[in-house]
Amino acid sequence: MPDRTAPRRVGALLALALVAGTVTACGGDGTEQDPKGALQIWIRKPPGSATEQTTKDLAARFTSASGVPTRVTALFEDFETKLQQAAAQKQLPDIVINDTAQLGTLVKQGLVREVDPGIAGGADLTPISWDAAKGADGKRYAVPFSAQSFALFIRKDWREKVGAPVPASWDQLEELGRKFTTGDPDGNGKADTYGFVIPGSTKRGYTSWYATSFLWSAGGDFLTAAGGKYRAAVNSPRSVAAIDYLKKEFCTDKTVVPGAVTLETTQAHQVFESGKGGIYFTGPYNMARFDKSLGKDKYEVVPLPAGPGGKAVSLAEGENLYLMAGSAHEDGQRKFAEYAISPEGQALGMAGDTDGTIVRLPVNAKVQLASVRKDARWKTFEQIYKTAGRYTPAVPDWTPLRQASADSFNAIFADCAGDTRGALDKLATTLDEELAKQEVKG
Structure with missing residues (x-):
């Protein structure tokens, strides 16, 4: 787990990175934009896993549809520490797919930028999933991507x-x-x-x-x-x-x-x-x-x-798409988020009934679970999420x-x-x- 002084230290380092330099084509925070560079996507999944491959497939399909190049990096052990190290080195990825519970920490550290819930497809997302992207100040700092609940597995x-x-x-x-x-x-x-x-x-x-x-x-x-x-x-x-x-x-x-x-x-x-x-x-x-x-x-x-x-x-959790601050690819960030929450992106992330799923329960209300997955046990989790799911409190961190x-x-x-x-x-x-x-x- 990160130490409690890290948020201030990393936030200060990132702030210096954001204001450095005079640019001609800038993003919302003054960062020079480079739309031709590859969109760097980090996901908290084991390298070499089926989930890493699903993420790469999703990114490849997005690139084919949009023309925006991507590069996927799967990390698992000490993910948050490595993210802080990347921030300190001014080498943050453009997109991070990680737990909803990390939102408060990322906001406090100044590592993510605010998201307009009116992005294309945003109105199709379930209200409860948008709650998982809301900071303590009521603003959204992520785009919902995947939801989940929990159940008893019994022999x-x-x-x-x-x-x-x-x-x-x-x-x-x-x-x-x-x-x-x-x-x-x-x-x-x-x-x-x-x-x-x-x-x-x-x-x-x-x-x-x-x-x-x-x-x-x-x-x-x-x-x-x-x-x-x-x-x-x-x-x-x-x-x-x-x-x-x-x-x-x-x-x-x-x-x-x-x-x-x-x-x-x-x-x-x-x-x-x-x-x-x-x-x-x-x-x-x-x-x-x-x-x-x-x-x-x-x-x-x-x-x-x-x-x-x-x-x-049941504890409700999932993964958000975090649009990282200081990105030189803000347009690419938005486009990737819009694709990932679209019915096509959500279905790709669900990966059928395989162990490559990176979308456990879809956050897009237009996606019918049974149309992608034939395993009826998924309906148990969907029902738990809808009737008994509860996210952790929306405190700042x-x-x-x-x-x-x-x-x-x-x-x-x-x-x-x-x-x-x-x-x-x-x-x-x-x-x-x-x-x-x-x-x-x-």
Whole structure:
């Protein structure tokens, strides 16, 4: 994760880059334009992956249609750090395709430029997707590109082996985890299976990311909002109960795979498909992978049951197209964004039912999911997104709040003798202090 002094340092460096020189053909920020150069596109995907190829295919089709040359770079590990390094070197790419949750950080660092939602095709995008491109000041600083929600991936063969129903409540989900841990669901006669696969590492705030849907479904929250101001709510009774529910899986039931507190998502994928754990709360992008590694008949995709809060809530996420500041290709940036959100661009990004998808759920309301994908499980995620999806709060910079929450949750799950309420009281103080720094504390 970036350090907290980096935003000011990088923003200052970029500001110097933007004002340097006297130009004849300039963009909105005074940068000399070079429409003949290749549009540099960075995407947070593993190099050599099917998703990288889909991005290259999308860029190539755009170039064919527009005549604008492109160059795609796929990066995965330490993506945000490499982006800051590029900014410090005055070598930012023109387009970045990255998580919606990064918007606040990029705006604070001065690395992205404002976007007019009236761009061609913008009116066809769903209102909720535009919300993910909105900064704390109400302006848009990105173009929505892909949306997603999350669901439970459950080993169906294990569930049938232990004679358990599809969980319709948190109690049934908890009981299924215990049966997977103690009931030898793989039939090998060894006590080597567990209920839950949890990416509990603090890296990139994974612990907080995983816990978010459970926290909201329990009626808890990170923050409460009123009049554009926020206060910490992570130590409310319902928030404490939600974190204690997860802690019980780690500490009392011991139904979580060993080492979960250091697992990142890429490692957690491997744990699930290796047969160590049977319940994994994750996104639709893993279906094609698990179909190959496990077999489509071995697992099922079901919504998270309603929690103590009376409903099920799923973290809504996705990817935005960020038009980077200081670009010499502002016209190319706009044209690429317009193509990527068009029905043709969205369909290309969806990549059918393959594991090359870079558009999980389309943000263009004119694109019918079933016309591109035949796998009915995608409809489950679409329904979850539409009925239960919720984005993180639109504070100026969510990243430090997410990281502080991840550090606290991780410590709670790792220390079974610790005081959950006391730890969350301390976290609430930290969140309030951060909100004060961002000048949005109520």
